[in-house]
Amino acid sequence: MREPSLPCGAGLGFRRELLPxxxxxxxxxxxxxxxxxENWAGQGGRAARQLREFTERHPFVCHGLSLSLGxxxxxxxxxxxRIRTFMDEHGIALYTEHLAWCADDRQLYELLPIPLTGDAVRWTAARIRRAQDLLGRRIGIENASYYVEPPGAEMGEAEFIAAVVAEADCLLHLDVNNLYVNSRNFGFDPFEFLHALPLERTCYVHVAGHYVEADxxxxxxxxxxVIDPVWALLAAAYxxxxxxxxxxxxxxxxxxxxxxxxxxxxxxxxLQAAAERRAA
Structure with missing residues (x-):
């Protein structure tokens, strides 16, 4: 087992098609x-050897797809x-997952929004605490994109995220593209939303591109x-x-x-270098 190492700087998703x-x-x-x-743990053969060659030379982050925390x-x-064993074997320190749900008695292969209620805060936070116990480390939870608002909201989404983070004593994984997509689809100010998040808990950030439908x-x-407004939101986040x-x-x-x-x-x-200069 390798000594876990935390990443820093800018990174890229590790895709098999990029390996050559x-x-x-x-x-x-x-x-x-x-x-x-989920796509790599327990694999053997050539794929495992190729991955090992990279984890021996570069820091990695684990970002889960299917834990269904909510x-x-x-x-x-x-x-x-299995994830804990995989992370220990490859010296990976950080694990993050979506603040969403994606399974009931089987995988639904879609990230769905959690009801914004006090009961959901307590339910989800308890599951995060259990996940942290099993992984032996604090995890980051990611603000997810969504396309339908769950009914029965008792609070806003930013308030819900902050409440889960506090109740679970976990970290925040900030996805600025998800924030931008949701703000455009549901008509809210992304910068106001950003400042309502528990940013002092931020351990990791995502940035990405998206698609605009005809409607x-x-x-x-x-x-x-990545488009310019998302880059601007990333700079504002820093x-x-x-x-x-x-x-x-x-x-x-x-x-x-x-x-x-x-x-x-x-x-x-x-953008990171500019942020660090401002903070110096």
Whole structure:
């Protein structure tokens, strides 16, 4: 087992289709990689060897896809134990997951919003605390994109996120593209929302591109370049946090090639450097 190492700087999602280019050389701006442990834990053979070659040389972050922290079904403790073993084997210190639900008695393969109620705060926070116990570390929870507002809200979303973070004593994983997408789809000010979050708990940040439907609906696809308003929101987040936490570019589809991805990661790094100069 490797000693866990926390990432810093700007990073990129680790995708199998990028492996041929990454093997020839990692662009300079990329300081760490993000990986979905469900897709890699327990694998053997060539894929496992390739991953080991990278985790020996670069910091990694685990970002979960299927834990369903706010869901009605039993928490998948077997998955959490596999993830802990995987993280220990590869020296990965940070794990984050979505503040959403995606399963009842089976996986639904969709991230769904949690009702914004006091009962949901207590239910979700208890599951996060149990997940942290099983993983042996505090985790970051990510503000998720959504396309329908759950009924029966007793509070706003930012208030709900802050309440869960406080009740669970966990960390915040800030996704600025999700925040922007939701603000456009539901008509609220993303900067006001940003400042209502418990930013002092921020451990990790995502930035990504999205797709605009013909009717104007924004869809969080991670399949396009980051647009200027999202870059502006990222810069505002760094100012509000007072530092530049590790930040990952998400690009899951329509891969443009490593050179272009490296350029976008480089833009993250420049915004981080500017934030650190202001904080000095």
């Amino acid at each position: 280019e990454l093997t020839r050389g990692v662009p300079g701006p990329i300081e760490f990689f993000e990986i979905a442990p 869901g009605p079904g039993a928490l998948d403790e077997a998955l959490l134990r 104007g609906l924004l869809v969080d696809t991670h399949g396009a370049a 100012r509000a946090i007072g530092s530049a936490p590790p930040t990952c570019l998400e690009r899951d589809f329509n891969q443009p090639g490593l050179a272009q991805l490296g350029a976008e990661v480089g833009h993250i790094a420049r």
